[in-house]
Amino acid sequence: MRRRVAIIGAGMTLFRRRMLETGKELSFEAAKMALDAAGLTLKDIESVVEGSAPDAFDGVHMKGEYLIDGSGGIGKPYQRVYVGGGTGVFTPVAGWWNVASGLYDTCLCVAEEKMSPLHPHPQYAFWSIFDQILERPLGTTLLWIFSLEMRRYMHKYGIKEEEIAEVAVKNKGNAVDHPCAQLGAKITVDDVMRSEPICSPVKRLDVSPPSDGAAAVILASEKVAKKLTDQPVWLDGVGWTLDSTHWTNRDLAYPEYVEKAAKMAYKMAGIKNPRKEIDIAEPYDPFDYKELHHLEGLQLAGKGEAPKLAIEGVSQRDGDMPVCPSGGLLGVGNPIAAAGMMKVCECFWQLRGEAGKRQVKKDAHTAVAQAWGDLMQVGTVTVMRS
Amino acid sequence: MPFKIGIVGVGYAGFDTMTPGLSTRELMFEAASRAYADAGIDPRKDVQSFICCTEDFWEGISITDEYMPDQLGAVLRPLCTVSSDGLVGVATACMHIASGLADVAVVESHSKASDVVNPNEIMSFGFDPVYNRHLDVDPRFLAGLEMTRYLKDSGTKREYCADVAVKNKKNALSNTRGVYGTNLSRETVLASPNAAAPLTELESSKVIDGSIVMVLASAEKAKKLGDHTVWVRGIGWSSDTPVIEDRDLATAAYAEQAAARAYKMADVRAPVSAFDLAEVDDTYSYKELQHLEALKLAAKGKAGRMVDSGSFDRNGKLPVNASGGSLGVGHLLEATGLHRLLEAILQLRGQAGQLQIPGARKAVVQSWRGIPTATGAVAVLGN
């Protein structure tokens, strides 16, 4: 029998290009903050889920095992779940099944990423995500796949680079109000357009930065949650989907895997008209066009119509459906798994009315967080309600 | 309500020192096709969740789930990696089913160890980069440390560890999947070169290639899927500290904790008399003894003597690794737990051929993730 699951506490560290803390220490800091926020200690936690992206960043094989002590997993049922960049939002999804299945009443979910140890640049780890026989010999970089997808998206729907740049302007601007943010800034579309081309059409300011950081949430069964807090945030829908390995055989203009993941989560949460029922969205925005792509996959904008949302103000923090009020990965930073979890934390704080300067104007009751990953391949989605 | 989730299909491919003709993906396709045929399902329609248990460095790919969906029939379906042993994947499938996410869930894990040129170095990358990795030795030094401490604390005779290797390699001679089956004397095992003293090479399992796929279903759905269902009645998994200096190296705390959870779920009160067979991790000879004691299938310090006296032989009081275990069949990296499970399922189905233990109805299965971890899982099965 499925049980209802609530988020009862959240925490996160600063997101920075390079942190003094190890991955274990970052995990501990975020977990401790989430426990304190929920008024719990580790003794109250029955199971632990940890999320982290490639082991290649740290150069530690079986990274999940290495992180156990920092994540509070010693002596507990502990799992590391992993779907590339989708891991951050997937970590609370794994927590959800720990609790919803009836096996455990409380679950600590920690997502960390320590990208800085890899030299000369964290990007190098992404070389090994490509097919070892057919793609790596070409000298691949992760930026290729994004720029190829962005170009196809622009081509199919006649979208201009300037329209996409509005997302970077919005998110970096929102991040100014986020105390953990790495790259909050008031910039203009012109700034984005004039920034250095990296992998055309992708320019420096279209991209989120590599970072170190961690974020965590505490999940509890309905019965436990109601004892501990008057303000549970219900994790009412979860979904995830993977598309084929063969990304060069796919429609790069539309993320069907996000659509499928969203529909799974919406069905579980009983959401019939997402655009009307969802008040806040935190789609994954490692690149500015990705926010648009994902809004369309999430059924929050028609195909090719997402750029209008920022331009017309709908997705601004004071708009009708704020998108990435946190500042997103573009502004807060992109420690991969931690960045996805940061989005879940943001929804939690927004729905509790605790987001301070970042609090959205509208009265918000339903939020969706989403992450993406792999070879343009995986969508992970959570729906939360106050 | 008692816990009850069905395993309705099994399939495997490989089980050889090398599988040079097939890519990992092709090997998985073979195993998965057999498991789906066994369960009588179409993965494109009937499965709501797919779980793969893999580690990036074993695959040589960052983010290995990228390369998993197509050959499992999982394209545009929920699929995820659980970076752990296959038995933890089974636990995940059980949670997906118990939470109503899925009626049918699939778990896959594999070893393509023959693709890896320097497996010892990769295993060494698992050690703490600051505190432990500077030791430029065979990563099995940790097994040597554990074994020494186990022998001392438990008062177990050194020879009894060798007896585990003798028993399991002999059992594997009757197993069609067994790669390292052989008849050896205790003396030969003891005289083989040191892997990490006191552990010898013949007491240290060797990796093989293989892919194993399991199809799980809810109790209701299982009724409609074939008549070979084996039930998971309890499942637990646990991890001790990753800091190896902090561990009690004599005992397998993770297995004790995992067993306690699985036994509680399955209402097993007297493990010694609860099972018709056990398949436990025997990556190294002493590990089988440690694990038998952690699972309360032998009293503390008594497992070795019981191996010596034949209690755990195939025709003994409680057959342990009648399949030949990892020492006899070969070690399958993260698929090792699924291999233990596979052998137990075939026994409970009465499909174990020459290995068959007459009247086998209840089994316990246990896994360990290998060096340098202290993570393992336990499942209680019934038919």
Place this chain on the structure above:
Amino acid sequence: MSQKITSYPGHEITPEDLKASKYLEIIQKVEPKYSWAAGVAISRFLNELKEGRLIGRKCDQCERILVPPRMYCERCYRPTDSWVYVKDTGTVNTYSISHVGTDARRLKSPLLVAVVEIDEASPGMGILHTLSEVEPSRVTIGMKVQAVWKPAEERQGAITDIRYFKPFEGV
């Protein structure tokens, strides 16, 4: 961050800190090595590249011709049925001008990369490769291109046996 929380854990290491060697670093080289079995489908594909040809696999159920080839059809979940040669020409599905290499360092001269949909394979069946002999500003989506092969004696059964794709000059 919740407004209830007033301090945020973590200590940043700045580039200046690094330059001043303010913190200890432990440098290790992690060098996993592999010798991958290419498998049935890709082994044949590589052998054909050596011969200067592209080959796909056909699934008789969905009637798609799959490039790169695989022994199973991921949509129908069944073994594919036959080998089919396809042309070494195609259409640019999308392209990019890359200014950086795998380790994010700037390249001396930018590289044109593209997904090329292969002629005679089913629609949408593309492969990743590079473009050359064309000004970046002249590349368009939908442009016809053809493979430029290494000389036969230099080919070794690798994707790089195709040096790059260039604008198609044939009929």
